[in-house]
Structure formats: structure tokens, C-alpha cells
Amino acid sequence: MTTMTTDAAAARSAAPRAHAPGAGFATTALTTSRRTLLSFFRTPQILFMGSIQGALFLFMFRYVFGGAIGRGLPIDYVDFLVPGFLTTVILWTGMSAAAGVAEEADTGVHDRLRSLPIPRGAVMTGRSLADGALVVWGIFVTAIVGVLVGWRPDGSALGILTGFVLMFVAGYCFTWVFITIGLVSGNAQAAQGMSMLVIPFSFISSANVPVESMPGWMQPFAANQPVSVVINAVRAHMVGGVDQLGIGHSTAYWTVAALLWSAAILVVFGLLATRRFSKMR
Template sequence: MSTLAHDGTAMLGRQLLRVRNNPALAILTQTMPITMLLFFGYVFGSALAMPGAEYRAFLVPGLLVATAANGIMTGMFQAAQDLHRGVTDRLRTLPVSRAAVPLGQALADLVVTAAGTLPLLLVGLAVGWRVEGSAAAVLGAVGLLLLFRFACTWVGILLGLLSRSEEAAGQLGSATFMLPLLSNAYIPTDNLPGRLRTLAEWNPISAVTTALRDLFGNASVPEGAAWPVRHPVAGSLAWCAVLIAVFLPLAVRRYAGAGR
């Protein structure tokens, strides 16, 4: 365990240096949610039954979770980049824990995400979103958001290690943009057709989004919702546990044998 902690810290530093040396990608990743908030909040808000300010309050938690789900895309792209440029093979020759490299990537992504969450929260407050929950509930919401990002990053790391090329990983990663669209991140699911509503409410993004709205004090759970949405905090924790339990060991195992 001490070896993993030491090696994982070293790999965390490597990944943070990687982010520092490519600031354009970090800036784009962090500014895109703010752009979407302003666009969706002022364009879509006028087309829905919710008044503009009410919709923006509804939207902010959804955008936070959609951004966390993008951990699949960033995890996939970075893992595929290292794999197909020969970096993974070089790292595998070093006397470091096999779990340290993907763990360092996941933790570095978590640090960058935590830093990038603050500007989105501030812009959300500026456009009318308000936090009604207690300080403990807000901290719980942020912790849950970061846990979900951590879980999604492991999904991306595994897919990146399984990718055939950087281009294929980039194309597949771009497709993850569709995941929040089939959830309650941007629109309420109340009026969706039966099967589509069920699919949207069993989407992990819907559970985490509802949990954040609940903890921030903006919640309104629709009647007849699926179990993860009716019990959003428990449902979110369950989804995170499942994703980590499945994808973390598979990603580590794949990394250990990558390129063989």
C-alpha cells in the first residue's frame, strides 16, 4: 500500500504537469460548461414552461453533473494518447505499481475538476441560481459530484486502453456528449414517454443530478419516478460504487497487460 501511495503520488504529479503544459485543453474543458449555462439558460429557458430564472436554477446542478460525466471523455482520450504514443509501454518498464499510473491519472483529473467547479458555481449564482441547503448538505453535494467524476474517469480510462487508435478514442469520447441529453440534467423527465422516461431516470446522471438539486435545496422529485431518482443520494452512491467496483479493477488489469 505504501508503494502504491508513493508511486501514485509521483504519477499524480506527472499528470498535473501534463495539464500545466497543455493549458488550452484545460481552459476549453472548464469554459464549455459556463458557455452552455449561458446558452441553455437564456435560450432554452424561454422555450420551457419554467420561467428563465427558475430554469437556470434547475440547470446549474444538471450542468455540474454533465461536466462530471465528461470524465469518461477526458479519461478515454488521455489513456489512449499515452497508449498509442508509446508512453504506456515505457511506464510499464519502470518499477512502479501497476495501479499507480491509472490512479495518478484519475486523481489528477479530480484535482482539475475540483478547481474548475468553482467558476461554474459563481456564474450560476450570477445568473440567478441560489443555494438553499445547509453548509453540510452543500459539502455533501460537492463530494458526491467529485465521487461521480472519479467513477466516470475509470470508465474512460478502460475504454481508452481498449481503443484501437487516438482518433477512435476521440470519436467515441465525443459521443459521450449524448449521455446527459438522455437524463434530467437539462429538462424534466415528467413528460417523456413511458419507456424513454424510465431509461432517462435509470441513467446515473439523473440520480446524481437529482441528488445535487436535493442537497442544494432546489429539489423537486417527479411523481412516479424510478427508484434512483426517488432516493437520489442512495441511488447516486450505489451507481458510483458499481462503476468503481467494475471499471477500476478492469482498467488496472488492462493497463498491466496493455500492448501485450
């Protein structure tokens, strides 16, 4: 709570200076993003939690459960696991966005910003850019931990780079889900609770185990929900193709599907968040 209060206080004190009268969309978005990023650095707990959660879960699954879960896979379990965990970092890190946005709304920061002659949509766009940067940081730290625990991607340099780009794109789009949660939740505690409703998407997915190992009634959802689709695309690029994975479609198919899911999430939740921010009282 102290972290979130500090974040909100910093944003509130910066609000009058953050935007010149009549500032354009890009200027407003970049200024808001810069102020939010500075608040992250003033409260290093945010950076720490944004990097440690995914790394801890990766370490646990690699050494506690990996021996049992990884049996029968066509590739080493660590090479199967790490791309999935890198992708689910999007969700674990994104939760802080919901709490931060809710805290700002609860303490009147958003009221102050809406009173300024600036584009309403640019405020949340700037917030999403800052939270997207935090997601990138979490992926970077988790990737380093992955290498330390034995991850050695077999894909080409271009394939590995493409996998990371897909994660960054999906990560930015998913931040809008958590921003929307923060705007509708009412306070930071409620935002944290509501964010937990998104976390099952990381477990009922292809992140940790093959979908085929799940109950038959669960498999259609697990195979086609957006987190699994992004994971399959990332994993296909980093492993070097789908032949070793048995995921039913080509690398190109999963890549296009991941981009379409990301675009749909961005459009739907971007509009919802912008509309909610504009109409809040």
C-alpha cells in the same frame, strides 16, 4: 493533437524519474498524478477546455432555451438547471482523460511505465486522481458561471456542501470510464469518438428537463441511469429537499443510490482499466 502530444511527451520524459525502483502503490500513484497535473499546467489549453465547455452550454441553456423549457417547473429554471449542468460537467471534462490516455498508449509511454518495478494499478490510479482534479476544476468554474447567471441555491450550507461532495465523488468514479475508453481505443482520435458515446447520458437525463416531459418509453431509462440519479441527489441537497422537485423518492434515497452507482462504476471500470493496462503490448 498538439496538446495531447505535449502531454504524452512530458509523461514520457518524466517516466524514468517518476518512480524509484520498487516504489509502493501510494508513492507511484501520487507521483504519476503529480506528473499528469504538471502536464496540464504546461498545456493550459487542457485547463481552458476543461472549464469552458460546461460553462458555455450552461449559458446557452439559461438564456437561449430557458424561457421555453422552464415553463411549468415548480422552481426557477436556473435553480433546476445549474445542479444538473454541474453534474454533467463530469462527462464533458472527462472526455479529455480518454484522449490523453490513448495518446500516452500510442506513443509508448505506457510501455515505458510497465517496464519499471512499480505496481501496475498505481499508474492508472494516479492518472485518475489528476483527471478527477480536472473535473473538480470544471465544476468550480461552472458553479461560478451559474452564480453569475442567477443561480441561488436554497439548501442549507451542509446540503450545498453535500451536493458538491457527491459531484466530486461521482466525477472521480466516472474518470475511470474514460480511462478505460482511452486504453481500448488505440489512438486519441478514436478515443474522442468513443467518448461521444457517453455524452447522450447527459441529455437523456434529468439534467435539463424533467424526465416526465420525455416520451413514455424513454422515461424509465432516463430516470434510473446513473447520471440522472446523481443529478437528483445533488439537486435535492441544493434545492433543500425533494418536495419541490417531484422526483418520487427522499433525499436520502437518491444520495444512497448515487453513491452505489458511483461505487459500481469505480469497481467495474477500475478493474477493466487496470487489467487492460497490465496486459497491453
